[in-house]
Amino acid sequence: MSYKNTHSAFACALAALLLPVGALAATLNAKDSVAGLGTDIAVTGAETEATLVVLPPYGSEVVRDIAAGDSTVRLTGDETQEAGLYTITVESADGVLGETQFNVLPDTVDLASSTIQTEVDAVAPGEAVHASVILRDRYGNTIPNRPVRLISSRSSDRVEALTQQTDARGQQDFIVTTMGNGTMVLRAVDLLSGNPLDAEASVTVGSSTGWYGGPTTVAMNAPVYQPTYQPTYQQYPQYQPVAQQSRMLGSVAGRALYGQVSGFSTIAGFVLEVPREMRVNVDENLTITAIDRDGRVVEDYTGTVQLASTDPNAILPSFGEITFRGSDLGRKTLVLGLRFSSAGDQLLYAQDSQNPSVTGEATIRVTGDVPSQVQQTITVTSPEQDSMVNDTSIVVEGTAAPFLNLIVTGGLEDSYGETDSTGKFSIPVNLNTEQIDHTLRVRDDSGRNDSGNIRVRLDREAPQVLKFTYTPTSPIEDEDVLVVVEAKDDGRGVGDVILTIDEDTYPLTPVRSSSGTYQLLFSFEEAGSYQPTLTVKDTAGNAREIVSSIEVRKKGMPKVENVRAEAKPSAVFLEWDALEIEDDPIDGYRIYVGESPTTFDHTLETDPLTTAATIAGLKPGRDYYFAVTATRGEMESPRSDVAQTTVLGLSLNVTPGNSSLTVEWTSLQEDIPLSQYLLEYGVEEGQYLEKRTLNGDVSTYTLRDLLNGINYHLQLTPITTTGDTLTDLAARGQGAPGSSLAGFVPGPSDPIPAGLGANMPSDPTPPIVTHGGAPSQPITGIPHLALWVTLAGVLGLGWYVRQRRKSVRATEAFLLQMQQQYAGGIGNTPR
Numbered sequence: 001m002s003y004k005n006t007h008s009a010f011a012c013a014l015a016a017l018l019l020p021v022g023a024l025a026a027t028l029n030a031k032d033s034v035a036g037l038g039t040d041i042a043v044t045g046a047e048t049e050a051t052l053v054v055l056p057p058y059g060s061e062v063v064r065d066i067a068a069g070d071s072t073v074r075l076t077g078d079e080t081q082e083a084g085l086y087t088i089t090v091e092s093a094d095g096v097l098g099e100t101q102f103n104v105l106p107d108t109v110d111l112a113s114s115t116i117q118t119e120v121d122a123v124a125p126g127e128a129v130h131a132s133v134i135l136r137d138r139y140g141n142t143i144p145n146r147p148v149r150l151i152s153s154r155s156s157d158r159v160e161a162l163t164q165q166t167d168a169r170g171q172q173d174f175i176v177t178t179m180g181n182g183t184m185v186l187r188a189v190d191l192l193s194g195n196p197l198d199a200e201a202s203v204t205v206g207s208s209t210g211w212y213g214g215p216t217t218v219a220m221n222a223p224v225y226q227p228t229y230q231p232t233y234q235q236y237p238q239y240q241p242v243a244q245q246s247r248m249l250g251s252v253a254g255r256a257l258y259g260q261v262s263g264f265s266t267i268a269g270f271v272l273e274v275p276r277e278m279r280v281n282v283d284e285n286l287t288i289t290a291i292d293r294d295g296r297v298v299e300d301y302t303g304t305v306q307l308a309s310t311d312p313n314a315i316l317p318s319f320g321e322i323t324f325r326g327s328d329l330g331r332k333t334l335v336l337g338l339r340f341s342s343a344g345d346q347l348l349y350a351q352d353s354q355n356p357s358v359t360g361e362a363t364i365r366v367t368g369d370v371p372s373q374v375q376q377t378i379t380v381t382s383p384e385q386d387s388m389v390n391d392t393s394i395v396v397e398g399t400a401a402p403f404l405n406l407i408v409t410g411g412l413e414d415s416y417g418e419t420d421s422t423g424k425f426s427i428p429v430n431l432n433t434e435q436i437d438h439t440l441r442v443r444d445d446s447g448r449n450d451s452g453n454i455r456v457r458l459d460r461e462a463p464q465v466l467k468f469t470y471t472p473t474s475p476i477e478d479e480d481v482l483v484v485v486e487a488k489d490d491g492r493g494v495g496d497v498i499l500t501i502d503e504d505t506y507p508l509t510p511v512r513s514s515s516g517t518y519q520l521l522f523s524f525e526e527a528g529s530y531q532p533t534l535t536v537k538d539t540a541g542n543a544r545e546i547v548s549s550i551e552v553r554k555k556g557m558p559k560v561e562n563v564r565a566e567a568k569p570s571a572v573f574l575e576w577d578a579l580e581i582e583d584d585p586i587d588g589y590r591i592y593v594g595e596s597p598t599t600f601d602h603t604l605e606t607d608p609l610t611t612a613a614t615i616a617g618l619k620p621g622r623d624y625y626f627a628v629t630a631t632r633g634e635m636e637s638p639r640s641d642v643a644q645t646t647v648l649g650l651s652l653n654v655t656p657g658n659s660s661l662t663v664e665w666t667s668l669q670e671d672i673p674l675s676q677y678l679l680e681y682g683v684e685e686g687q688y689l690e691k692r693t694l695n696g697d698v699s700t701y702t703l704r705d706l707l708n709g710i711n712y713h714l715q716l717t718p719i720t721t722t723g724d725t726l727t728d729l730a731a732r733g734q735g736a737p738g739s740s741l742a743g744f745v746p747g748p749s750d751p752i753p754a755g756l757g758a759n760m761p762s763d764p765t766p767p768i769v770t771h772g773g774a775p776s777q778p779i780t781g782i783p784h785l786a787l788w789v790t791l792a793g794v795l796g797l798g799w800y801v802r803q804r805r806k807s808v809r810a811t812e813a814f815l816l817q818m819q820q821q822y823a824g825g826i827g828n829t830p831r
Helices: 003-017 784-826
Strands: 027-030 039-046 050-055 062-066 069-075 084-092 095-105 115-118 128-134 148-152 158-161 171-177 182-190 201-205 267-273 277-279 284-292 304-309 321-323 331-338 344-352 359-367 379-382 387-389 393-399 405-409 415-418 424-430 437-444 454-458 464-471 480-488 494-501 504-507 517-523 528-530 533-538 543-547 550-552 564-568 571-575 588-594 602-606 612-616 623-632 643-646 652-657 660-665 674-682 690-695 700-703 712-720 731-735
Touching (some): 115 182, 128 182, 148 171, 393 437, 405 424, 464 533, 494 517, 652 712, 652 731, 690 784
Antiparallel strands (some): 039 069, 084 095, 115 128, 379 393, 405 437, 464 480, 494 533, 564 571, 588 602, 674 712
C-alpha cells in the first residue's frame, strides 16, 4: 500500500463519518463483561440489513454484518481484551440505526504482567528511592483500587507507602529509605489475594561514584553502543533505543521497561527502528514503539498501526496493519517482516488507524541490482492467496517454465526447488512459529520470473465447540431430531460443521440470526444405540471432533380407539376397534379395570383377535372405569380413552339395630317399571324362611323382632309391573342384630321407668303426706296394686302378639299362594 493510497483511505473514512444520521430504528443491548470473556450483543428491530460496528477503547474497530430483524452478535474474548468503555453502533445505507455502550472490566491480577519500577538502580546509603508498583491483568490492563505491600529483602530498609492503593493507572507509589551498603531487592505482594508478584527490582546501595545506571552497571567512560539503523527518535529527543537507555525501571516477564520515571502520558507518535541500509528483496526486522511527547513508552497503547511505503512493491509486515495488544507494552518487533523491491531512498510511514495525527516515519537506503523485467510468470496453486494453514511445514505448489531454479522466501528460511519438464514444482517451506501472518514469494534465480506476494496466515488452534445438543434427547424411529451446535474460532471463522452417523455425513447449516450457530434437522430410520461424531473445521483445516451417544427408541404402537362399555347385571360388556398393523402385528390386548379414572387395580389379557370381552364379578350399582392397550413383547401402546359405566343390579346396605335390621338398597339403572320388591331372609344362606312384600317405590325397610346375635341372610328381588321376578338382578346381604346397651332396653313404645340409671341421694325421699284413711304404702319401690296391674297387662299383650302373628302368617300364606297362581297364569306369556 502506497503513502498516497493510505491517505485516500483515511479521507474516505472521514467522509463516512460526516454522512447524515438516520432515525434510530434498532435497539441494542450488550451486557458488561470482563476482559477476555467476550459478550453478546442483542439487536432487535433492524428493518434492513446493516453493519454492526464495535469501537473499543484502544485498537481497531470490530465490524460484523447483521440481517434484518432480530439477531445476536457474539464478541469473542480476543475482541474484548482491552478494559474500558466500548461503543456499539448499527449502521446502514440510511445512516445510524442504533447506538449503545458497555463496559469491560479488567481481569484478575496477573503476577507475571505486573511490574515494579524504581527511579534509580544505585544509591548512596541513607538516600531514599522512589518505587512504584503497577498492577496489570494478563492482557496488560491496569487494575485500580487494590492495595499492595512493597517488601525489601533487607530488614534495615524502611518502606513507606505514599498511597493506600493503586490509582486509576493501576499504580501505587512508595518511598524506600536505604540503610547500609549492599544490594536491595524489592518485591511486592497483592494484599487482596496474598500472592507475590513475579517482578522484582534491584537497587545497589553504596558509593554512587562510577555508577552510570541501566540494566547493568556501566562505567562512565565506557563506549556507548551506536545502532546501525536509523530510527526516528530524533523527532522525540527524549526517547532512546534499548541500547542507549540510561535507567532500568523494573521488568515485565523478563523484559525491561523504558522511559517511565514519572509514568507515561498520551501517545504522540511512533518510533520505527529499522536498519539504515537494506538490500533489495532482503527481509529485515522492524520494531515499532509507541511514545508520548516526552519520548516515554506508552505501555497501554493497544491501537492499530497502518504502514505505507514509497516502494509500491514493498512487502510490509502483517499486510500493512499491526495491532498492539496490552501484553506488548507499547513495543512490537516484527521479525523479517519488511522487504523493499526498489533501490533508492525509501520512506516507511506509520499512522494510527483512529488518530491520523499520531504518526512516525523512517528513511531507508535500499541498494542492490533490480531486475529490469520482473514478470509474474510463476503461478502458485497452493496455498491460495489469503488462505489459512494449520501447520508450520507447508508445501508450495504451482507452475512455471520448465527446468527453472526457484527460491521461496518469507518462511523461516529460504527454500529452494525446481520445476520439472512440465513446469510443475513442489517446494517444502517451514514457517516461523512465532508469526501468525506470513508473506511468501516464489521467484527464479535470475529475478525475471516472480509469483508476487502470497499471503497466508498460520492458525494451529482447533475451533471451540460451545454447545452440542439433540432435541429430543431420546427420539423414536422416523422422528425429527434437531441438532444445534455453537462454535467459534477466535474471529477467524468456522469452515465446515459435519455430523457423521454410521459413515453417513450430514452438513449443518449456519443460522443467520445467531452468529456461530449451526443446525441440522434429520431423523433416525431404525431404533438402536448410535454414536454420532461431530466434526468442526476452520478455514485453516484445524478440526475438533466430539463423539456423542444417543438412544433411539422403537416406534410405539398406536392407541386403541373407540372403547365402548355396556352395563350388564354384575358385569360389563367391553368392545373396541381392532388395531391393523400389517408389518408388525401385536401379541394381544390388555384391559385395565378400576373404580377410579386414574387408578386401575386389575388387568385382563386377551389374544390379538379378540376385540370384545365381558368382565364379570363386578359389584352391582358401582361405577367402573376401563381402558385398553395393545401389547407386543415388552412394548405397550398408550392407553385408550377411559370408558365408564355403572353395573346393573341392586346393592344392599344392611345396618344392625336392637332386635332389628335396617335394609337400604339402590335403584335400578335401567328404566324398568317395578310393582314391588320381595324381601326374603333366614338364618342360613340360600334358605329364606321369612318373606316380606314391599312397595316398588320404597328404598329402605326395617326388619324387627329379630334375635340379637343371630346372623341373618337377606335377599331382595325386584318384581316388574307385569309380574316378572328379576332374579338376575337380585341383591344379597347379611347382618346380625344386637345392642351395645346393658340392662333394660326399651321397645319402640315402652316408657322409660322413673329413676332408672339415676344416682339416688344418700337420704331417701320422705313419704308423701296422705289422709288418715289411706292404706299404708312402702316408701320406695312399686306399689302392690300397680305391680298386679302391670303383670296382667304384660300377659295380655303377649297373648295379643301371638294371635297377631298367626293372623299375619295366614294372610302372608294366602297372598303368596295368590301371587304364585297369578304368576303361573301369566308365566306362559312370551316376554
